Amino acid sequence: MAQAPDISVVIPVFDEEGAAPGLAREVARAFAGRSFELIFVNDASRDATRAVLGALSAEIPQLRVLSHAKNAGQSRAIRTGVLNARGAIIVTLDGDGQNDPADGPALVDALMAGPPELALVGGERVKRQDSRAKKIGSRIGNGVRRRLLKDTANDTGCGLKAFRREAFLRLPYFDHIHRYLPALMLREGYRTAFRPVNHRHRQTGRSKYTNLGRLWASVSDLMGVIWLQSRARNPGMVEEG
Template identity: 85%
Template sequence: MAEPTSETFPEISVVVPVFDEEGAAPALAREIAQAFAGRDFEIVFVDDRSRDATRQVLTTLKTEIPQLRVLSHTSNAGQSRAIRTGILAARGAVIVTLDGDGQNDPADGPKLVDALLAGPPDLALVGGERVKRQDSRAKKVASRIGNGVRKRLLKDTANDTGCGLKAFRREAFLRLPYFDHVHRYIPALMIREGYQVDFRPVNHRHRQTGASKYTNLGRLWASLSDLLGVMWLQARARRPGAVEEL
């Protein structure tokens, strides 16, 4: 398949935020290309001002993987901003996001896309729920508690909102308010806009290279303020019903 141009737009854009992932990024890019082979897609890696050779190793892959695009921030801005940068630059109507550490399995991406496209018109997101998580016990316990509290307060129906593997409609995402860490609240915000969301089990893998960019304490502190903010957004939401042109 030829690389998309300004005159031809792929159906699917796979967006991957990366920060200091020179070890994981090349293999992940190849896996994504293999998983979506035969489909109309592009791969958009967004480097969030890595301190290692992430940008260089990805750039050299562009001749091997013609669907690959590499964007780079000039200042480190965080995962949510990198995801948004990729989505704004994406040319596909369907977005697939994956974490850049290789723990999400790209082979699960197409099935989430198929579930999204087979659903009703107002189904805007199909998220992954990690089974047999390959994380430390402390991280799994913290995640279980956080997911339980968030799900109860926001009623977003998501058991694992921290899973980076999601398929959703680009147009729906662009209707959502943006703030730092928004990627953890996309299901709740989709529901706030009147869309449906669904979830499917996905594989989870051990991290082979690099190190996690988050700590349990840091994630908890950010989540508390974010949770209150999303609750406020939900409380202030008013839907207009159907919109008619007269």
């Protein structure tokens, strides 16, 4: 078996046949010269996403394409990618091309330069290229979440993150977990950090989310994470012998 890569880039995609090939090539350029693999998780797309990615295997030897039999959502797709990843460091990006892959290596470097307890470095989007309504909804949502969870994160909706695979696998899984990774990492006794990253216009396809669609799920998720925080008991350092 080939030596395991240092980094696994995990990208969930659903109906992104237009964006996925270009994004794959951008990631390959951004991480050129590093030990990495690129995992696209096709969340039961109804278009040609799986086919167009499969056609890139000769061009990008680091590419792996995993496919769900049924649509299970972004968080489950990320978890599928992490469970199958061989790298100790995971980088996630949204599949619509709005995250800039060129920012990924800097997040990895910041994570690896930190102490062992630093488990996540998240991106915070600057000059967001979204509609005014989406930016307002995001600003309100982030403010409420940050106040209630005290996770110090300004933009958990940014899909670009670098984190330690081992730390992620210690977290309790639930749908939409990807928006609560900083709070859950802190709950486990890890540290988190954040860096500004670029944000781009969506060039193809359409957004899978709306402010109204997120509202009920966000309220339910917040209550669940607050409960998880209330039930956490951290033992501090663990010594043997």
